Amino acid sequence: MSVLDVRDLRTHFFTRAGVVKAVDGVSFTLEKGEILGLVGESGSGKTVTGFSLLGLVDPPGRIVEGSIRLNGKELVGMSDRDLRKRRGREISMVFQDPIATLNPMLTIGQQMRMALEAHGRVGPRAAVTRSEELLAKVGIPSPRARLRSYPHEFSGGMRQRVAIAIALLHSPSVIVADEPTTALDVSIQAQILHTMRDLARETGTALIWISHDLAVVSSLATRLAVMYAGRVVEEGPTAAILRDPRHPYTAGLIASLPAMAEPGTALTQIPGTTPSLLSLPPGCPFAPRCTHATEACTSEPVLERHGTRGWACFHPVGGVPA
């Protein structure tokens, strides 16, 4: 059984200007200890997908359709009370900005103890032991002394490690990490990537790593899901997708990286601009920007599976396999 099984998830925002279909057909599965990279351009629905998994979507938004099974239990339609019980313990989230997660008025030790007590009583000594263990695991030097520090006494990279340690306190089955290194420096980013990769390996926690930086996610994700306009348009093993992208959008994304071009030459561009979610054309949302598009693309392709991978396209790069 997969740890997480997401099927045809749709989360819409009912705004005055119209219905924003932020997530509109997202499916993927996640096995124990697996790292899934969720990539796509700004506004493609990555964060809303993450929020949906944790039951954190607030009005005017709501999940209108689909299924999220966490350890076999259906989360869509579950009461707030039951969801809260699972949040933090079975699934937790690390946000882009650790400052938003940490309370500036409390010491790290106090915050970790509160997070532990959210799911039952914990003695003070046990709380210190567990907190110290996790700070050590994410690579904070002299963890016991650090429990008495306040967030502002840490650098940005160390704060993000503390946020990761808090997400790990209850050894959840799944952690959703939303651009956790975007605000950090390249060098610190690499340290955190290493830490996360080792942790997933050691603890069996499955990770969903959200990012718009393909190189960064690919450095640790075993699988990738590529989002465009609220949908997963391609999904599969990282190596297969990078070497042999099938969806024209994925191919465009990879080709536009500076690393893919000779220095000084023009980069490959995806023509056109990101569509407004309020006025998507019928059919494939990428069709207006796609060099492969034909008449067929006015109806919407679904994500079809081909072995370990899948794509939602009538005219995939390299043709349709027999």
Place this chain on the structure above:
Amino acid sequence: MSFLSVDRVTRRFGPTLSLGEKIAARLGADVETRAVQAVNDVTLAVEKGRTLGLVGESGCGKSTLGRVIAGILAPSEGAVLLDGQPVMQGTNKVTTRVQTVFQDPFASLDPRMKVGEAVAEGPIAHGLTARAQAAEYVAGWFARVGLDPAWAERYPHQFSGGQRQRIAIARALAMQPDLLICDEPVASLDVSIQAQIINLFLDLRRDLGLTCVFISHDLSVVRHICDRMAVMYLGRIVEEGETGAVFDSPAHPYTRALLASVPELVLDGEELVRFAPIQGEVPSPYDPPAGCHYNPRCPFAQDRCRAEAPALRLLPNGRHAACHFAEELPAG
């Protein structure tokens, strides 16, 4: 004489203390009273028509150096000369020949001003166009950066991030600069939009013969567009040289570690992505280590590195590096 020369520039920031804090500090409270040496004795040269990349970890002084070169901040010591002429006299910028494009195009545009007016403002003030011809002048620059000239009547919030960055570029170029300072101009943009802006930059640089200083923490972008690059660490330049050569054979241990730390798609053989983290964190800029600032994190550090700050010196291969042992480092 080079087109741009940065001559022994130092920029310090004193602590900005309130009266209360000053009293508290006097009474022995824990208030930061030390100055930060954000840029420390930097000497650089850029030839006409060339692009110099400026890289380094957060807080190393890239933006401060960029602002000093642009004449936005006065140096505490040293001078910046453009074509032999000083960019600043005292604390006043005395040239319009250098312009800047910043990371966040939204913050640099007045939300209540039509974007066309924002672009026209500087050129009118400096007599580059008459008020009567301003609309036409702006339309020309809009077209040049790939914006519909009719959009000059719109306000900043009506544009996407990539479009706003084009407006910021149009505004800088409308001043007809010879030197353009770009401070992380693509950092806040999506990959697909980033590619558009980089391509625009490459075109403009070629067509207008611009000289550029390009600040970025994205090394793949720097490798793509810069002729030469300078690596900063805690206010000092630790290496400078031809971009391809620096990437192929970094001379300073810090450059090596920095280049290795960036996840890079390689896609050949078994490997997909390559990276190795730098050990340790950047020391506090208030209290940089004695000798070479990089010595606590450097695997090759010796006693001399802890005692004596290495000068940036010319190596036999044409590279500049500030390392006592640059010639003796093990390969790899």
